[in-house]
Amino acid sequence: xxxxxxxxxxxxxxxxxxxxxxxxxxxxxxxxxxxxxxxxxxxxxxxxxxxxxxxxxxxxxxxxxxxxxxxxxxxxxxxxxxxxxxxxxxxxxxxxxxxxxxxxxxxxxxxx
Amino acid sequence: xxxxxxxxxxxxxxxxxxxxxxxxxxxxxxxxxxxxxxxxxxxxxxxxxxxxxxxxxxxxxxxxxxxxxxxxxxxxxxxxxxxxxxxxxxxxxxxxxxxxxxxxxxxx
Numbered sequence: 001x002x003x004x005x006x007x008x009x010x011x012x013x014x015x016x017x018x019x020x021x022x023x024x025x026x027x028x029x030x031x032x033x034x035x036x037x038x039x040x041x042x043x044x045x046x047x048x049x050x051x052x053x054x055x056x057x058x059x060x061x062x063x064x065x066x067x068x069x070x071x072x073x074x075x076x077x078x079x080x081x082x083x084x085x086x087x088x089x090x091x092x093x094x095x096x097x098x099x100x101x102x103x104x105x106x107x108x109x110x111x112x
Numbered sequence: 113x114x115x116x117x118x119x120x121x122x123x124x125x126x127x128x129x130x131x132x133x134x135x136x137x138x139x140x141x142x143x144x145x146x147x148x149x150x151x152x153x154x155x156x157x158x159x160x161x162x163x164x165x166x167x168x169x170x171x172x173x174x175x176x177x178x179x180x181x182x183x184x185x186x187x188x189x190x191x192x193x194x195x196x197x198x199x200x201x202x203x204x205x206x207x208x209x210x211x212x213x214x215x216x217x218x219x220x
Contacts, residue, residue: 031206035210040120042210044210048207090155090156100146101158103155106153106155
């Protein structure tokens with residue numbers, strides 16, 4: 001059972017480069033979320049989606065863009081990476097928005 | 113003020129001890145509440161949901177006080193394998209907001 005899959009799992013970028021993180025879920029979930037986790041900060045919500053074609057801002061959306069063109073995929077983009085975006089990124093999904101969140105294994109991004 | 117606040121710990125307890133974690137939330141319209149567990153460098157996983165009447169799952173008991181906007185987790189008879197970070201999670205309309213987590217270290 002794949003569940004939630006994030007790619008890539010590791011990436012090193014130079015300041016100013018762009019990249020896209022892909023989150024894919026095979027559970028037919030409506031809700032998908034992107035979080036970042038930094039030491040001492042817990043998980044902070046970047047953007048989320050309540051269904052195909054919809055996106056909304058979370059707590060820390062600046063510097064990121066997202067798209068949900070297909071129900072199973074939620075993409076997180078960094079147009080011009082900055083060292084402050086060095087973090088571990090987690091994608092999660094849930095069916096009804098009230099139930100258990102299923103997480104991917106995380107993507108570790110370093111911006112030099 | 114953060115929407116969800118937790119004591120970061122760490123809580124260092126011996127095996128067999130009882131330990132309690134607290135969490136407060138600021139949005140009185142919050143609808144659902146959860147405790148998640150996160151092991152080092154791993155993704156968070158659901159430990160238990162928290163119901164108004166309180167609920168128990170083996171050695172774990174969760175309580176919710178809506179009037180005080182307060183959630184608690186009690187772990188009895190701590191095991192070495194309970195060592196982890198415990199995250200309080202609060203759900204509003206569509207968003208799930210995480211606390212910063214409380215780290216527990218159980219020693220022999």
